[in-house]
Amino acid sequence: MTTRIPTDELQRMATTAGRDLEDAPAQDVVRWAHETFGDAFVLTASMADGVLCHVASQAVPGIRVLFLDTGYHFAETIGTRDAIASAYDITVETVGHPLTVPEHEASYGKLYETYPDLCCAMRKVFPLDRAIRPYTAWASGVRRAENPGRAAAPVVGWDPRRKKVKVNPLATWSDEQVDDYIAEHDILVNPLQQLGYASIGCEPCTQPVSDGEDPRAGRWAGKAKTECGIH
Numbered sequence: 001m002t003t004r005i006p007t008d009e010l011q012r013m014a015t016t017a018g019r020d021l022e023d024a025p026a027q028d029v030v031r032w033a034h035e036t037f038g039d040a041f042v043l044t045a046s047m048a049d050g051v052l053c054h055v056a057s058q059a060v061p062g063i064r065v066l067f068l069d070t071g072y073h074f075a076e077t078i079g080t081r082d083a084i085a086s087a088y089d090i091t092v093e094t095v096g097h098p099l100t101v102p103e104h105e106a107s108y109g110k111l112y113e114t115y116p117d118l119c120c121a122m123r124k125v126f127p128l129d130r131a132i133r134p135y136t137a138w139a140s141g142v143r144r145a146e147n148p149g150r151a152a153a154p155v156v157g158w159d160p161r162r163k164k165v166k167v168n169p170l171a172t173w174s175d176e177q178v179d180d181y182i183a184e185h186d187i188l189v190n191p192l193q194q195l196g197y198a199s200i201g202c203e204p205c206t207q208p209v210s211d212g213e214d215p216r217a218g219r220w221a222g223k224a225k226t227e228c229g230i231h
Helices: 007-020 026-040 051-059 075-087 101-108 116-132 175-185 191-195
Strands: 041-044 063-069 090-096 137-139 156-159 164-167
Touching: 007 026, 007 156, 007 164, 026 041, 026 051, 026 063, 026 137, 026 156, 026 164, 041 051, 041 116, 051 063, 051 090, 051 175, 063 075, 063 116, 075 090, 075 191, 090 116, 101 116
Parallel strands: 041 063, 041 137, 063 090, 137 164
Antiparallel strands: 156 164
């Protein structure tokens, strides 16, 4: 890891980088983060597709990628993770909860049915928080075009809850840019997308959407919930 940088300085760095890198190519954003933070920078990926992992591997071969396994993923998502880990020059580390799903449900029941916010907090947010604790900066595939709640996502910003630099290399990418990149580079895509799953989360809480419907309408359908709490 790099030498510890004071929090106020990290915030200034994030603000400056967010402004300076607003129009930079995604690879340059990843490269800046790695050059700035070294081994204290880590990528996270949901494995809905391999776009972010491919972009990052071109900028920083062998880059470390955290994959959060809630225990409730579709088999297709796990398969996509394995395929991406084999196809691209990245180092994937799977992060899970200390309790297996049967142990979790024996103690708390099926929280995804009764208390989905708590389920996400326990099986997503807590494990990720613990996994990225040693790092100074982390990256995700968040894009502004995904939903109104992410419309202001910076290319580089500050994660106030975790007190870390948050990097979103694809923040400015439109859906069309993602599709074009996938086609141009023959990027691996979770096969569930071909079945109408426009946004892929845990199996019990995700369903396909209709043409023209909000891509995230299939997440926690019928509930006011729209985010898991990670971002």
